[in-house]
Structure formats: C-alpha cells, structure tokens
Amino acid sequence: MAVVREYVLKTPPGGVKRYDHEALCDLLGVEDRSRVIFEQAVGREAVCRVYPSNPLMGVRDMTANDLVMDERGRIQLGTYFDGSPLRFRLFDPRTGNAQRGAVFGTTGAGKSRLVQAILIACKNSRVVVHLADLKHGQSVPEAAGQVATRVTTQYEAVLMLRGLVAEAERRMAEYAAMGRSGFVKDDPDPLVYGIIDEANRLLEKGAPFREEAALLIKELGRTGRSVGVGIIIAAQAGHLDELGGSDTLRGMLKEGEVILLRWSSAMMQQLVSDGLLPRGESLQPIPKVVGQVRRIRRYDEERVDSEDDVNSQGMLYHLTGIRPTSMARTFMVGSVAPTPGFDPLILALYGDHAPPGQAIDLEAYVSAKEQEAAAEGGQASTPSAVPAPEPGPDTSRMSTAQRILAALPADGLAEVDLMAALEVDGGRRVARASVRTNISTLRSKGKLARPDGSGLIVPVLAD
Template sequence: MTTMLAPSGQASGQVVELMLEVPPGKVIQYDMARLCSALGVDDPTRVAVETDGLRRAIVTIYPANPLAEIRGVTRTDLVMDRHGRITVGRYHNGRPVRRRLFDPRTGSAQRFLLFGTTGSGKSRTVHLELIAEKINGVVSWVADLKHGQSVPEARGAVDWFGTTAEETILMLEGAVGVAKERMIRYARLGRTAFLPWHPDPLLHVTVDEANRLLEKGAPYRDRATYLIRELGRTGRSVGVGIRLAAQASHLEELGGSDTLRAMLKEGEVTLLRWSSSMMRQLVADGLLPAGAQLMPIPKTLQQATLVSQFDEADDDDEEAGGTQGMAYVLSSQHPTSLMRHYRVGAIEPTPGLDPEILALYGDDEPARLEAASWEAAGRAYEYRHDPHAMATLCAQLASEHTSDPVAPTQFVRDEAPAPAPTKGRLLDDRIIDVLRNAQAPMTADDILAGVLADGGKQVSLGSVRNTLGGLVDSGDVVRAGHGLYATPTS
C-alpha cells in the first residue's frame, strides 16, 4: 500500500490526509480498529475513511472530532434549491449535507428511510424534515406511533396527525387512494410526470416508529406492508412520497426484507446509530460497496480509558457530549462519510412542547390536500381533526380486522363511506356555528372559546386551527384579515 502525506502536514492541531492505493489487481480493504491502532489514534471518531470501492482510499485524521459541536438549523437551510434539495447538516470535512425532497429532473416524489437506535436523534431528524415540508408547501400526513410522543410539536403544523395503528392504516389507505385518483386524472390530461403545485402539491406520508406497525406479530403488519408497497409503486409519478422512521433492527422485522429493498436502493436513506444486524443487512443488500465500513457511532463522545482498579473513582466527571444526529447518508455520493444533522430544538429537555421547534414550524397554516382528491382520501381525511369521529372510524376498522389474509384489492377502502358518528357534532359544524353567530370576524383563540362553550367535546387550539385551514380551502370560511376568520355571509 503506498501513502502520500497531504500538504496539510502532520503538525499538532492540524488535519492529516493520507491518500492510499493498493497495487493493480487488488481491492482495497481495511479494518477500522486495526487502522486506528496503526495510526496511533485512540479515538476512532477522529478518523474518516472514504474509498472508491476499488483501489483507492482517503484517510483523514482530525485533531478532535470535527462534529462534536453543531449549530442549530435555520428555516433558510430548509428552503428547497432548484434541484429539490434542502441542507440538513454538514459532513466531517465541513461540506453541507443535502437531502432531496423532490427530484425535478424526473418529476418523482421521494421515498425516505431513517433508521436509528433509541437516543440517536431520530425524532429530531423527523422534525427537521417535517419543518422543511411545511416551509416548502408540501402536504404532510404524519403517523406518530409512539402515541404522539415522538414529534408532538408537529400536531397542528401538518395536514393530518395520527397516533394509532388504526389511524395509520386509514392514512395509508387514503394516500393510496389519492395516488390512484391522481393517476387517473393525470392520464386524462396526458401527463407522464408530476409537476409540483401544477396544480397539486406534493404529499408525503410519514410513519414514525414504523417498526411498531411492521414488526412480526403486529396486528396490521400485512395490510401496512401492502399499502407501503403500493405507495412505493404508484406514488412516485403522481407526487405522493413515503417516509419510514424506525428502530435500527433487521429488515426482516420491518414487513420483510423484500418490502424495503427497493426503497433502500432508490430512496433517501439515512442511518443514525445502528445495530450490527442492520449493518450486515445493508451490506448484503448491496447498499454499501463491498468491503466498505462505517465507523460505529458511539452513544457518547466519552472515550474509554484504562485506569488501575485501585485508583479512586472520579464520579464528578461530566459526561462528554452525545452523538445525537450523527449519521451516514447512504443514498448520497459519500455514503461512508460521517455527517451530523443541524440541531433541532433546545439542547436540554423541556417540560412541555419545545418552543424552539414550534418557532421553526411557524404559525402559518400548513399546506392542505387539493380538493380534487378529498373524496379519494376517504372519510378518515374528512374526520382527521375530529377525535370522536376518528375514534368511531378506527373502532370500525378494528372490528373488521381479522388475522386471516386479506386480498390486496380489499385493502383500499372503496366501499361506501362509514356512517357519521351518532354522538357529538363535527368540529367543522361547531366552528361554522360560532362564526355565524359572531358579530365580527374572530381569531382562532376566540373561535376556540366559542367552541368550548357549546357543551360539546373539548378540543385544542391546534385542532381548531387545522380545521379552519380545511374550511378555508373548501370555501366554507374566509380569511377576513391577518389571523381573522368569518363565514362568507358574515
């Protein structure tokens, strides 16, 4: 193996870059632990290795971990460029990391896969992408299968927010219905590719904690697997994308490896801190070049040191910084280059919703699904902001569900819409009544007070704001000024 020292030199505090090459006829291979030992480096997080998959490699040695500190994300970072990309962080060498929300060259919606163990920064990364979607006018449907605890700030900032397995199934069915409706509509127009906002917006469905839906033994595993396959098959050309965020486990635990293999090879794949079984699967599926290795991402940057067993322990040492947000973007041109996502939200835990994350989402209304696809999205979309009505639909779905295999043609609920709940009134009707009885245009807070005073089911300000957005889109409510609403006849 021949080496060449880069001009940066080898002096203390400077970066050292080694260009390595093996003789013709051989393929470069390396073992990270042995490499660090040979270089006299006791902290593997200071070493970055990139290969061309054949004969050459670049080894970069830093005086300290270059990603130990990372700045907070800004809304400007998340504005799409002309290539449909947003900036989500930086690589170890300081270069920006970009992720594609849409591919304008092909007119294709994207498939997103995000894997990470507990505490790796998965939820904050999901927030980053959802905030970007809101900023760029993408319609976001989010299923947070941790009962809404993973990304609670997204509630009210997206078009549809669900927290149960049943609502997730209804959401996926609605997305498949939208994709098929758009396909038929575009075929009549002679369109072969999707043009965002001409006239329809991009629609992205996010399933956070997807392993709870797709793991072996999950009640809706087969149904969910089919629907995700359908979205991957039919959604790309009509502007319907799918994002799965899951614990880093073996792919067989996520609906079967065949379910995700195509998404892994063609989607935007990000790997946070991982498990060994996940790594073996990724290499076996050909997502990483043969012989390529990823430097393991430790839980913290604290380096283990050997001390005599008889030395007095120092329990006052502060733990080194964590590695939340560190990852590899496997679908990028630099799949083996360590990167770190920009920080999202407060560093320390907050007692409630994180105000920094809420500020990044902003107070403006999220993008809504086009009216032409409302019917295809199903009754669940109509009831998405009414907890009682949604609970009725979910209970109906649960009662219909059996352990017997269901034919794929039955998965999309084309049957007659579910009957309206017999108890309570829809939030839409309650809001319209409040506005009709008002003497002047009202703010969302005033509308909430009026709704809560009508004796019906208690609702939140976020639900009122979301429902107002839908009513404005349908023409049942108009904007009468900044932050003011009224009925058309008020």
C-alpha cells in the same frame, strides 16, 4: 495551533473494502477512535485524517433557511466531517418524482429530531404532509397542528395509508386522461408525503395490521412517486425483516433517500446483503459516546464523570447520497435538554403559518366489514382492504425442498426473504444451513436457476 494530519494512501485494485478501525488508530497512536476518519476515494486511493478532536462535534443550530427546498428539490440537514453540506432530496424536478425515504437508527440516535427537520422542511416548502406518529404522538409532539393529517394509532395509520393510495390512484387516472405521463408540482396538485414515525410498531412481526400496511407502503413506493405522492418511514429496527419483510422495502432503499444513524450489527448485515452497500464494504462505527478512551486506570485514579455523556445523536451515513461511507451529522434541531412542554426552538422553526393541504377523511376509508364490526360493538381486528390470502399448501408433511419450491414466486426471492417465508408457512423450523444445502441440490436437479449475480433464488418453471 491544532492541525489535521492527512495521509493519502495507495490501495490495492478495487480499494479497501474492509479494515480494522481500532487497529488503524493503534497504528497512528490515537486513543480517541472518533478522531480518525478513513475514506476510500475513487480508484486506488484512500485518505486518512487525524483530527485534534472529532470534527462533527459542536455543529451549529438548524435554521429555517436550511429547511427550504432549493431549485433541485433538496434541503440541507447537516454537514459531513470535512464541512461539505449534507443534503436530503424531497423532490426531483428533473423527473417529477416524489422521493421514497427511510431513516433507521437505534434508541437515542437522533431519529426523531431528524424527522422533525423533514416535517419542518415540508411545511416551509409547501409540501403537504400526512403524519403517523406511532409512539402515541410523543416522538414529534410539536408536529400537532403543523401537518395536514396527524394520527397516533396503528389503525388510523392504515386508514391514512389507504387514503394516500386512493389519492395516488385518482391522480394516475386524471393524468392519463390529460395525456400527462409525469407529475408537475402544483399543476394542479401539490407534492404530498405520507410520513410514518416509529414504523417498526406498525410493520414488526405480530403487529395487527402488518400485512396490509406493508402492502400499502410498497404500493406508494412503487407507483405513488410518479404522481407526486411520496412515502417516508422512520424506524428503530435491528433487521429489515422487522419492517414488513425486506422485499417490501428493497425498492425504497435502493432508489430512495436512506439515512442510517447509529445502527445494530444485524441491520448493517442486512443492508449489505440487500445490495445497498457493496458486499464487503464497512462503515466506521458511530460510537454511543464520542471521545471516550478505553484505558486501564490505576486503583487510586479518579474517574471523569463526563465520560458517560451520550453525545453522538445525529451522527449518520447518507447511504444513497454521493458519499455513502462518509460520516456526517445533522445540525442541532431544538433544545439540547428536554423541555417541560413543546420545544420553543422547534416551534420557531415551524413558524406560525398554516400548514398546506387538507386532512385525510379517515372515516371514508373504513371498510364495510369494519363498519359492521363497529356496529356490533367491536372493532375488526384486521383491516379488510386487502383480500384474505388463499389457503396455502399443507407444509406439515412436506420436505424442506418442497417447501422452498412452494414459497418461491415466479420472479424469485432473496435468501433472507425465503427464510422469512419458511418461518411462517406452518412447517417446522428449518436451519439456514439446511436451506442452503437444499437450494444447491435443487439447482443441480434443474429446479432452481443458477446464480446470476442478482442474489435472487428463482424457480425454473415448467413449459
């Protein structure tokens, strides 16, 4: 009978923040790296388990019962490696807040299936969903007819976001008149979510509606949650700067529900630098191929074809859950192999009842400028709901120090956001090392505040 080897380890004060997973596997004599799970516990204790096979392989199918909110507003998406339930919160009945959510993952990591599960859970829990599927509707095709609103273009997505912000503003005004300080689900309004799949297409640098979309998403994340209007984005991103700038999403990431599927190294570095994980913390890598053993073959040794199977879809970390560094996996959503049409297993999970809510009237949120452009036979290249920014200073003759001071708002910026601002301010490209040197000099001259542990670079304002 196969057994699990478990080692309880005493660690230095503060625990183990960084370790070499491959070296640990070599020490234990385990060739299949995915069989070894290391987890830091509270205090000066850690546990290392060696499984006979990866414990997250062979998870069961998702059921409709998994995808109905419990009394605490949670659904069960899957399981951790030790069998504990992986839960995702859609609503917090204690505070009355809708959630902010973000799902990140590289191509083939299982992002679209996870989004399907969230969409099904919303329908089965009587949560109104307005969906933008920006892969021309291909990411989650079964959602057609299963949500209140479904759009597939970037321009329609911006109109949808305008409608969601307008709904949040309407609720704020009405609740204030009622003397109500929070949201009460279904009294009188339902819980509503805007969900944007392939959000990177809408928010990446060069996208036509990036500026307004980022502003609207930020507004929903900041104020919509308190009136029952939530926002969830799913994206293939290598870096947060590709998603409208990290400042747009920082609040969502730190206080919402964040899931990280198989990732890029740049994304991991950004999440750590933004404080979502403790600095120096490391996550065990999610391999593209689970169970693959790297070893030298003899010249006449036959190669096993199954070693190229991509079978880690759905493996993830719930970064804002109670176990952010513990690997988990979603239950199986839908058919294993692609189907010639809509996946019947996914349709069965949605059920045949009508989705809750009314569609957003997108035409009601077309601006006068856009209507004018359409009447002239064209379409405005950029939605005009956001006022045009004031002309900025001429940076072509400014020093790097002057550009830093010009770019910083009163409440400061993180270094990565400052670098992004300097990239688009019209001046010459400047190296990160030069920016850091200038920051140190400006601090010594009293023009920038000394570091306070927040990671923000803050100007010293004149009285």
